[in-house]
Amino acid sequence: MSDLKYVGKSIPFKYADQKIAGDLKYVSDLSMPGMLHLKLLTAGIPRGKVKEIDTTRAEALDGVKKVYTFKNTPRRPFNGYYWYRDQEMIKDEVLLTDYVRHVGDRVAAVAAESSETAERACELIEVEYEKQEKPILDLEEALVGGDALHEKGNPFAEREFAYGDVDGLFAKTPSELIFSDKMETPKVHHAAMENHACLAYPEPQGKLTVISPCQLIFSVRLIISTLLDLPLNRVRVIKGNMGGSFGAKQETFLEPLAAFVARDLNRPVKIFFNRRESILATRTRSKILGKVKTAVSPEGKILGRDIDVIVDAGGYTSNGDIVSAAMAKKISRLYRIEHQRYHSYSVHTTTPPGGPCRGYGSPQIHALTEVNLDRAAAALGIDRVELRLKNLLHPHEKDLLGGPDIGNARIIEALEKGREEFNWTRKKKANQKSGRSGRYRRGIGVACATHVNGYYNVYPDFSGINIRFYEDGSILLNTSIHDLGTGARTIMAQIAGEVLEVDPEQITVLEGDTDRSPYDVGCHASRGTYVIGKAVQQAAVKLRELLLEETKKLAKNLPGVKPEEKLEVVIEEGRIRIGSDHYSYQEIISRIQLENQQELNVNYSYHSQANPASYGAHFVQAEVDTFTGLVEVKDYVAVHDVGQAINPLAVKTQIDGGVQMGIGMALMEEIDFDQKGYPLNTNFHDYHLINAPAMPEIRVFLIEDKEPHGPYGAKSIGEISTVPVAAAVVNAVNDALGKFLTTLPLTPPRIIDALY
Amino acid sequence: MKINFILNDEEKTVDIQPDTRLVDLLRERFNLLSVKxxxxQGECGACTVIIDGKAVTSCLILVSQIEGSIIWTVEGLEKSGELEIFKKYFKKHGAVQCGYCTPGMVMSARALLNKNKHPDREEIRKxxxxxxxxxxxxxxxxxxxxxxxxxxxxxV
Structure with a gap:
């Protein structure tokens, strides 16, 4: 590894100084001359058809420019998940609705000179509903109740993935070797610290520009173009600085409304949500209700598994079908299981829509299956780590469901490393000694998990890169990357810098701008480092070749060089050697421009060659206060198989952040509703995140064994870091209590209920 | 009403509605965009500023409460040169990702260090x-x- 100069180094993130000083303008900080503030009136009831909306009082308010409802906005349905032309999906969302499907649904919008005026005007809008209809909350009831929130009814989607002979296997397996669980995972708020925002403004010749802190500029462009009937080249979408996403800003639903109003009023228009709106009127982590049945041999070999899932899509379809397929595709990429079936239904409920959320279904499906494995281990008297080791896949083993090669899968090393660093055996013995008595009970938990690296063979998975050498030796790397705050720009600079032997400080990395940057399918599916990073590496290689080629042409004309003389031209330590003379990039590139009249500029398009699996093994020690039901995470070890850490500190911070999010899912985070369908927690006052005192120290260990198609052998970390967390934490709590609690989050009331 | 206070080491007088929130005054009147x-509702801390030595969430403060106060934001620390050490170590330790919470974190840390020169990790967490x-x-x-x-x- 020592031959790498910039890759593998913990280089500070670009723009960190500006962020610390408050100099970096986020989209929510932007303003423009003449800018209007667009405030949404979101529904205060869970369900009902709008009978009448009276906007006259709002319109009369001084400073109000215009009030919008379903009557004066486009009615064409869309799905915020639409990201390439002619993609098939259910489109059931409109800009402003006349039928409310959840508290927080978009009913009206006010454009005003100030945000306060817009807010006051919203309060003056009177909405009359035909009647308040019955909410749909219970997933099992939704499945059979025959109540339809949309035309297609419930369930609106069904999926099945299977291989082997599941029925045959379960028929011949004795019941004492079959282990069943039913699990509910919560509807979680992404909780990006910056609430949703976007800014749209009209430009000459009917063009619209939108600045959005999004994850797919080209999807935002496509949806606006479709809804507003504009050609793609009349819509420009620029990725703005973003205060976190975690998937919340992956789908498009606010930008088209802002763009429509900007065009309608010929003024810049900004939307900036408050926290209540971010919780209720954006997207959430899809809640699931899962059942699993696993057949395990007395020796601990997993023989087969049968999984049934109901996905709660919330009020609109969004990714409520696709997320189920994503969950299914994880079940065969962790353990060797010869017979497996996954079946799912997706249903609409009168709750905020589900959507992409860090891990895209993986944390949910792993919570179901990893907690279930602990039940099997306990019943069979097999150590939980040992049980997993007996079944984990080896590198390049086949995905029996037919998914892409799992690649250089190093989960076995990760689990073994974690067992050692966590002191699993010693902690286990200590727990056995202390027994399960007393007020404070400690338990240990482990979970393994897998996630993806892009979309190879399933969806378009390509990335365009433009990279230029300037005549002073600095570099412009023009990508469509969306830095979600993860340091993606820094990672790209490290990769390009390594190839070109240029300090990443000297490389400017541009984020996506649909008018100016090459096409890329977006920053999701953990494809940033693995796919876009590889595209950057390959483009940089081409630029290096071009530099050498042009230098060779130049070399012939250098003073004192005979025309027939063949000089060696090489790059050495960031300098160019011609024969025995050394030149800086600056000298050579300037001369290439003057003498060869050539710009050192490469356009390169790369598409992924594989989709290997990323892995993590997490170990948790938890202490349960049996008087209060509160859980404290005392020790945490996270081991990840990352191929190669491009920036180890960035990897560590991804893992720590992923753990923070996962503990929340396990113990406290849930958008909850009363029986009538009204949300119970609409701000951080009652929707709690893990804060600093509740956060454990995380001991991170990396398995770095290069992945063939990754840039310098790297693979993804951003999503996988949060995938095993909830399962591992729940397993630790269950170990402490000697129970198998499976309704997440394990809040104090749920723990107390289980104990007494 | 007229309100006098010291903001980032400069005397200020504003004529403003007394029920204006401090966060709005700082962002809109003084363009101090570090205050997020x-x-x-005072639950996330992104709008934290220092008022008379204490870290306070400025969304819960009305301007009528700040008469005679000494207020600091990250912009003030930048001007006084104090921000340098925060930049150095926040970068070095990977303490900044999206950065939206960062100015508020800096202000809470600064207020802590004002009264406790050698905090342990638990005190920092608190x-x-x-x-x-x-x-x-x-x-x-x-x-x-x-x-x-x-x-x-x-x-101290």
């Missing part, structure tokens, strides 16, 4: 308990604040 709003961060998992921020305290040069 994440929840509007000091930033009201500053939520979804990116970092806090530990890198605690590392950074620990390093800043070790280098010292603050308060």
């Amino acid at each position: 709003e994440g929840c509007g 000091a930033i308990a009201g500053n939520l961060c979804r990116c970092t998992g806090y530990n890198n921020i605690i590392d950074a604040i620990t390093a800043i305290a070790e280098e010292g040069g603050f308060g």
